[in-house]
Amino acid sequence: MIPLDHVIGLSAVLFSLGVIGVLVRRNLIVMLMSVELMLNAANLAFIAFNRLWPGTDATPVLDGQVFVLLVITVAAAEVAVGMGILLALFRNRDSADPEEASLLKW
Amino acid sequence: MNFPTLLFYTFALLVVAGAVGTIANIRNTVAAAMSLVLTMVSLAGIYVLLGAHMIAVFQIMVYGGAIVVLFLFAVMLHGDEHEELPPGRMRLVKAASVLVAICVMAGLVRALVGFPELPAAPVGFGRARQVGIALYSDYVLLVEMVSQVLLAAIVGALVLAKRKID
Amino acid sequence: MVVAVFVKTAFILFVVIGVLAPIITWVERKQSALMQNRIGANRASVAGMTFIGLLHPAADVIKLLVKEDVVPAGANRVLHLLAPVMAAVPAIIAFAVIPFGGSYHFGETTIELVVANLDWGLLYIFAIGSLAAYGPILAGWASNSGWSFLGSLRASAQMLSYEVTLGFSVVGVFMVFQTLRLTDMAIAQDTTFRAFAFVEGLFGLTLPASLGWISALRLPNWGIFLQPLAFVLFLTAIMAENKRPPFDTPEGESEIVAGYHTEYSGMRFGLFYMSEFIGVVVIAGLITTIFFGGWSVPYLSQEMIIAGVGHFFGVGFATGFCMLVHFVSFMLKLAAMIWLQMALRWTLPRFRYDQVMNLCWKILLPLSLANILVTGAVILALEGAA
Numbered sequence: 305m306i307p308l309d310h311v312i313g314l315s316a317v318l319f320s321l322g323v324i325g326v327l328v329r330r331n332l333i334v335m336l337m338s339v340e341l342m343l344n345a346a347n348l349a350f351i352a353f354n355r356l357w358p359g360t361d362a363t364p365v366l367d368g369q370v371f372v373l374l375v376i377t378v379a380a381a382e383v384a385v386g387m388g389i390l391l392a393l394f395r396n397r398d399s400a401d402p403e404e405a406s407l408l409k410w
Numbered sequence: 411m412n413f414p415t416l417l418f419y420t421f422a423l424l425v426v427a428g429a430v431g432t433i434a435n436i437r438n439t440v441a442a443a444m445s446l447v448l449t450m451v452s453l454a455g456i457y458v459l460l461g462a463h464m465i466a467v468f469q470i471m472v473y474g475g476a477i478v479v480l481f482l483f484a485v486m487l488h489g490d491e492h493e494e495l496p497p498g499r500m501r502l503v504k505a506a507s508v509l510v511a512i513c514v515m516a517g518l519v520r521a522l523v524g525f526p527e528l529p530a531a532p533v534g535f536g537r538a539r540q541v542g543i544a545l546y547s548d549y550v551l552l553v554e555m556v557s558q559v560l561l562a563a564i565v566g567a568l569v570l571a572k573r574k575i576d
Numbered sequence: 577m578v579v580a581v582f583v584k585t586a587f588i589l590f591v592v593i594g595v596l597a598p599i600i601t602w603v604e605r606k607q608s609a610l611m612q613n614r615i616g617a618n619r620a621s622v623a624g625m626t627f628i629g630l631l632h633p634a635a636d637v638i639k640l641l642v643k644e645d646v647v648p649a650g651a652n653r654v655l656h657l658l659a660p661v662m663a664a665v666p667a668i669i670a671f672a673v674i675p676f677g678g679s680y681h682f683g684e685t686t687i688e689l690v691v692a693n694l695d696w697g698l699l700y701i702f703a704i705g706s707l708a709a710y711g712p713i714l715a716g717w718a719s720n721s722g723w724s725f726l727g728s729l730r731a732s733a734q735m736l737s738y739e740v741t742l743g744f745s746v747v748g749v750f751m752v753f754q755t756l757r758l759t760d761m762a763i764a765q766d767t768t769f770r771a772f773a774f775v776e777g778l779f780g781l782t783l784p785a786s787l788g789w790i791s792a793l794r795l796p797n798w799g800i801f802l803q804p805l806a807f808v809l810f811l812t813a814i815m816a817e818n819k820r821p822p823f824d825t826p827e828g829e830s831e832i833v834a835g836y837h838t839e840y841s842g843m844r845f846g847l848f849y850m851s852e853f854i855g856v857v858v859i860a861g862l863i864t865t866i867f868f869g870g871w872s873v874p875y876l877s878q879e880m881i882i883a884g885v886g887h888f889f890g891v892g893f894a895t896g897f898c899m900l901v902h903f904v905s906f907m908l909k910l911a912a913m914i915w916l917q918m919a920l921r922w923t924l925p926r927f928r929y930d931q932v933m934n935l936c937w938k939i940l941l942p943l944s945l946a947n948i949l950v951t952g953a954v955i956l957a958l959e960g961a962a
Contacts, residue, residue, distance in 0.1 A: 381563030388570030475706020
């Protein structure tokens with residue numbers, strides 16, 4: 305049987321790697337990817353805990369899995385808008401570095 | 411160690427390797443994106459081991475098939491750029507942030523131990539029929555709300571990407 | 577169990593890669609020759625014997641294997657090597673869930689003629705198909721060539737767009753058969769239904785006794801009769817996914833040389849080439865399973881064959897016979913679907929790139945959504961009438 309401790313540990317590691325990516329990298333695309341890593345860490349925890357309390361044969365409990373589906377949908381929406389912002393930034397600043405976007409108006 | 415456990419550790423290793431590849435690939439964003447695909451697909455494998463079959467398929471379809479392709483599309487449209495190390499003081503700040511993140515990770519891992527053994531899963535747990543019933547009975551309102559979020563995202567992305575300022 | 581999976585996998589790989597893929601390249605040459613009024617594909621010969629051009633696939637393989645393998649200057653070596661593999665692997669592993677026969681009981685043992693009987697088999701195909709986009713994308717990016725790059729941009733946009741229509745087009749089929757498992761879908765099509773029952777259920781019409789034969793007419797319970805629009809949409813979308821003509825804008829040779837695989841030579845070009853032909857077989861298998869009853873024989877269900885033949889030769893022989901008949905039936909349908917794709921490929925000229933995208937977003941997508949709506953309404957009405 306898969307030990308739940310290790311699944312949650314993996315989730316924590318994945319989340320921290322995502323945090324490091326957002327803090328250290330200066331490329332907007334990679335920062336968005338790191339955000340996806342963090343979202344996936346949360347998804348993994350959701351699924352692991354859902355597996356810990358799966359309900360019974362008559363009334364299975366799938367709350368965690370449904371939340372993961374919603375997170376995936378919202379992540380897709382987030383990436384679509386993020387790419388729109390990225391294209392706008394790149395068109396105006398010719399760079400994917402978010403620190404270039406330091407003016408309030410241009 | 412039985413076969414599913416072995417598979418879990420293999421996938422876990424691939425997940426971490428992919429995540430490290432994503433954030434550490436400074437010179438090549440396309441390689442970073444491919445590492446992200448590795449992470450996503452391996453995560454789908456772990457989901458299957460944890461009884462979330464439908465979610466695993468959606469994970470591959472949406473993350474592996476759509477989101478990362480979108481990232482690659484963005485890289486292709488504006489070209490890759492080399493990222494240099496930041497100047498003087500910023501470098502210290504970045505190193506400190508990495509240190510903090512690692513400390514948080516260690517704290518999380520230490521705090522989150524001692525869970526009980528996983529119980530046996532019910533029949534058909536996480537299969538298409540059960541997920542479908544859950545989505546369209548208890549969570550139907552959430553599904554509708556998320557569809558509105560998607561619509562808003564489509565419109566927002568179009569407005570942002572189409573606008574010509576100068 | 578493990579041995580059975582291994583044997584079935586080896587069998588499929590042999591049939592598809594060893595037999596079907598070479599034959600399809602030959603069929604493609606002969607079909608083009610036929611449609612362009614040429615003799616065609618008769619040069620490769622051994623001791624003066626050409627075997628109606630059947631030696632050409634072997635000549636192809638030898639040529640591709642001995643050709644120099646070039647990695648262009650300035651290319652990203654790792655990604656350039658990875659791209660053909662990323663293109664070929666999804667095409668091959670998609671076969672795991674396509675049933676080439678039903679399940680047969682010999683006393684205690686049960687033989688299922690499918691490698692992996694997943695309960696989300698159809699979604700597995702979509703998941704694998706969505707990963708197939710990486711081959712062209714990486715090829716174009718890693719080649720460091722303008723033509724490749726344009727091709728891969730086109731390929732990624734086209735494959736992402738048509739995936740949406742592809743997914744929606746089969747939702748109606750899920751609703752009718754109420755399963756995602758491809759083996760169950762084939763079993764559900766192993767019966768017949770009374771075609772006129774639709775009209776009776778929906779409009780309450782009945783025919784006079786003199787036209788009784790119309791109202792008694794029974795059709796096989798195939799997807800194409802239940803979901804004809806879904807068939808057209810699915811065929812169009814999945815042919816676009818496979819990037820073969822008339823949807824070959826990513827490699828359109830009159831505009832961008834050879835698109836994403838311009839900079840490939842030798843066996844690595846061969847992998848791209850092969851993955852398209854394997855894609856043709858996967859598409860044929862999927863269409864057969866979803867819309868043409870899979871392995872089933874029209875009007876002769878599995879019980880009828882086993883009972884009929886078993887009456888004379890015993891049940892064990894009858895079951896084996898039935899297995900053989902079903903396999904032959906599947907292969908015949910598969911061949912017909914492959915031929916359909918070849919005929920379309922050599923009949924239609926290439927779409928312009930904007931036409932491809934317009935077709936997807938402005939015509940196919942709304943039609944597939946309408947199909948879902950109408951299917952749901954009809955199912956509700958028929959349930960209310962019953």
